[in-house]
Each structure stands twice: as C-alpha cells, then as structure tokens.
Amino acid sequence: MEIKSIILAAGQGTRMKSEKPKVLHKIAGIPLVEHVIRLSSAIGKQKPVVVIGHQSIVVESELSHLDVDYAVQNEQLGTGHAVKISMDQIQENQTVLILYGDTPLIKNETIESFIEFYNESDLDLSVMTMEVPNPKGYGRIIRENDKFTKIVEEKDANDSERKLNEVNSGIYLINSSLLIKHIDDINNDNKQNEFYLTDLVEIFNQEGYNVDAYCIEDYTELLGINNRVQLAQAEKILRHRINEKLMIEGVTIIDPDNTYVESDVIIGSDTIIYPGTILKGKTVVGNKCEIGPRTMIENSIIEQGAVIKESQVMDSKVGQSTKVGPYAYIRPGSNIGNEVKIGDFVEVKNSNIGDNTKISHLTYVGDGDVGKNVNLGCGVVFVNYDGVNKNRTTIHDNSFIGCNVNLIAPVSVKANAYVAAGTTVTKEVPAESLAIGREKQRNIEGWVTRKRKK
Ligand code: UD1
Ligand code: CA
Secondary structure, three states: OOEEEEEEOOOOOHHHOOOOOHHHOEEOOEEHHHHHHHHHHHHOOOOOEEEEOOOHHHHHHHOOOOOOEEEEOOOOOOHHHHHHHOHHHOOOOOEEEEEEOOOOOOOHHHHHHHHHHHHHOOOOEEEEEEEOOOOOOOOEEEEEOOEEEEEEOHHHOOHHHHOOOEEEEEEEEEEHHHHHHHHHHOOOOOOOOOOOHHHHHHHHHHOOOOEEEEEEOOHHHHOOOOOHHHHHHHHHHHHHHHHHHHHHOOOEEOOHHHEEEOOOOEEOOOOEEOOOEEEEOOOEEOOOOEEOOOOEEEOOEEOOOOEEOOOEEEOOEEOOOOEEOOOOEEOOOOEEOOOOEEEEEEEEEOOEEOOOOEEEEEEEEEOEEEOOOOEEOOOOEEEOEOOOOEOOEEEOOOOEEOOOOEEEOOEEEOOOOEEOOOOEEOOOEOOOOEEOOOOOOOOOOOHHHHHHHO
16 A cells, blocks of 8 residues: 655644744754655655644755655644644545654665554554663553553553653554544544544544554653753764764764764765864765864765865865865855865855965965966965945965955956965966065165164
C-alpha cells in the first residue's frame, strides 16, 4: 500500500521559551520540521501533509521551498485533533505514516524497517517505541500479558506506569480506512483535556484490529525536542552523524567534536578540516583543501586546493589553490580567482579578484574589480563610500599599488601601472605610468638637538 505521511507541527512549543514556533528551531542549519519532511519525502512518493497552526504563516513561508500540502489547525487541541484536521487529505486504503515535527533524528533505514515490520505482521496500527533511561515526559507503552494494549501519557499515568521505560516515539503506521473510521472516537477525557492520538491504540484493540509496537534499539534517533537542552543534544547527535559520513567519504576531520558542518554542505575528499570550523548553508568545498582552524564559511564555493585559515567567508567564491587568512574577512558577493593570496587582516566585499593577485596584509577591498597579477601593498584602502553612494574601483592586470594608498572611487588604475606608496588616487591612472600624489619630504637638520636644549 502507498505511504502517505502526516507531520504534526502545529504546537507552539511552550517549553522552548521562544517567540519562534518550536518546529522552526534549527539543528545542523535546518528547521526541525524540515528534517522530518525530508525524511518523509525519501520514504514515499506522496506529498506529505504538514499540520500547522501556531504562527502558521511564519512556518509556511519558512518552508515555502518544500513540496508539501498543509492542514491548518487553528486551535491546538491535541495530537489526535491535529490528525483529524488532515483527514480530508487522506484516502482510503493507504498506509498513513504519522511523524511529529519535533522528532527530527529518525533515520530512513529505521522507518523502512518499521514499514517492513508493519507489512509483514499484517498490522492495522503500529507504534514505534524505545526504551529510555529517563522516560519523563513521554507516553508510556503498556503491555499486558505480552500484548501491547495502550499508551498512557505521563500526566495521566499512575506510579507504577510512570516507572516503565518503554515509551512512545510519536511515529505511527496506520491503516487509513480504519483511521478515518475511528478518528472521531478519540475524546479529551484526560488530565490535559486534549485529544490524544495515542488513544487510538486502545480503541483499535477494543475493535479487535491488529496492533503492535515496534521497539527500536537506538533511542537517540527518537529524541523529541521540547526544550533547548534537548535541542543541543539533537544538534550534537546530528553533527556527529554528518562528520562521520564525511570521514567515511574521505574527508579528514582532526577533531569531530569541534567541527560544525550543516546538513547541506558538500566537501571533497582529501580535504582537511581543522578544529573550530563551522561550515554553513549551501557551502561546497572541493578536494584537497585545508579549512580552519577557527574558520566560518557560509553559502560559499571553495575550489580545489584552497587554504582558508582562521577566517570568515560568506556568499562568495574562492578559486583553486588560493590562500586566505589568517584573519581575513571575505564578505558577500566576492569572486576570488585562482592562486590568489588574501593575507592577514584583509577585508574583501562585493569584489572580483583576478588570478595570481596578492593582497597580503591590512587592506580593504570594497566594491572593487581587481585584475590578474596585481599587487596591493599593506594598508591599501578602496574608498568606496562617499557618504551617499557606493562606488567601484577598477585595477587592471599587472598593476602595483604601493603601501598605504587610498583609492577614491569611482576610479581606475589601468594595466601595468604603478601607484607610489602613500598616494591618494582621485583620477584615472593611465597604463604603463606611475602615479604619485604626496607631499615632498623636507628634513630640518639639528631640530631635535635644539629642542632638547630648551
Ligand atoms: C507526544 C505523545 C507522547 C510521546 C511524545 C514523543 C501524545 C498525546 N503524546 O507527547 O506519547 O511520547 O510525543 O515525543 O501524542 N501537535 C500539533 N497539534 C496539537 C498538539 C501537538 O500539531 O494540537 C504537534 C506538536 O507541534 C509536536 C507534536 O505534535 O510536533 C507532539 O506534540 P507535543 O505537545 O510535543 O507532545 P508530547 O507532550 O511531547
Ligand atoms: Ca514532544
């Protein structure tokens, strides 16, 4: 039977103490609920239904890049009510996979073996469960004479039930026809006056349907996130999974405990990542690069053989065998060529830098177009802002810009030109020429001796 997923994500998540809806909090750079949506898309061809409610507009716009259908639950009356809201998007004779938007660590393989268990045992309802060291907050799995009879929520449980360690993960497989038939049988007669989806277990048992629990070994996959402590735990688990996968694929990670790679980052083999490195967003790092220590790269392309040390790179491209850092800051919109050197305390913003150019120290390149084989001396400043507009500076191939030069944009230096140290460039420098604009030096002999005598 076809699998159709329903993902519950309408709750506020009070325990997060946040203005933001819980399911939009991120781990490894991706909202909790998006992890779950990606999982369901990997499992079945049918579009998942995401139940949203609390700040639904915010949630929907944050997820607008995903191909899902929505059901809006205006009042969060419980997980049973949330599923009921989505019933008109469910057809008979499907297998419904229910997932909670706050349980993002579950693996594809685990869901696949759950489906296999459900099909092979010819079940009508199955709940994925786990044994946890501390069951607090979870619904307890009640088994009587080896039969899985019901789920009791923490708040409704008696003392002996509270001691049980097998708990509900919030992942279910249900025969859609029977779900449609019995969803209205759930009532809110409990401590929280909520419609509990978990009541279906008892209802299905009473009807004589086939119900069983599927207990998985690694409970960390089923960690439900209700507060920031659990958010950090989940982040850590996912981080290690990502790092392990990269290492298996041929990336050297010196210290996986101190390397933070988001879910969508791609890294080529024989690249070495030093500690304290954070790679975010849609970053792609090529083969044989050296990244870090203490480096942050976001939404950027780093080509083969590049070395980025103790630096930040955002929304930019760094070409092959280029060296950046230590302490460089590459801001959005920069396109840096091959075999370039961007040294210490150099800031580059919205600029193009040609191949083999050297910018070794203490320089600001803002809104610049710098050609090939250019040398920018120490302390060069692209004066790009006149207080109203940002203007561009162009330096053509093979030019040499001396130390402590100010380039007042808009301005250009043509090919093979020299600009003497300390010059303030206010008009075009022609090709093959020297520009020098500074006071002539004057020496006053004996000045110090005379001053000392006074
Ligand atoms: C739920 C389960 C519990 C299980 C635990 C696993 C019920 C009654 N209890 O408890 O047995 O051990 O998850 O993590 O199902 N939601 C809605 N609409 C609502 C209420 C909740 O969409 O009206 C969504 C929430 O956004 C969340 C998910 O359902 O993503 C779970 O809700 P939550 O309130 O966190 O349930 P728990 O108390 O954790
Ligand atoms: Ca929860």
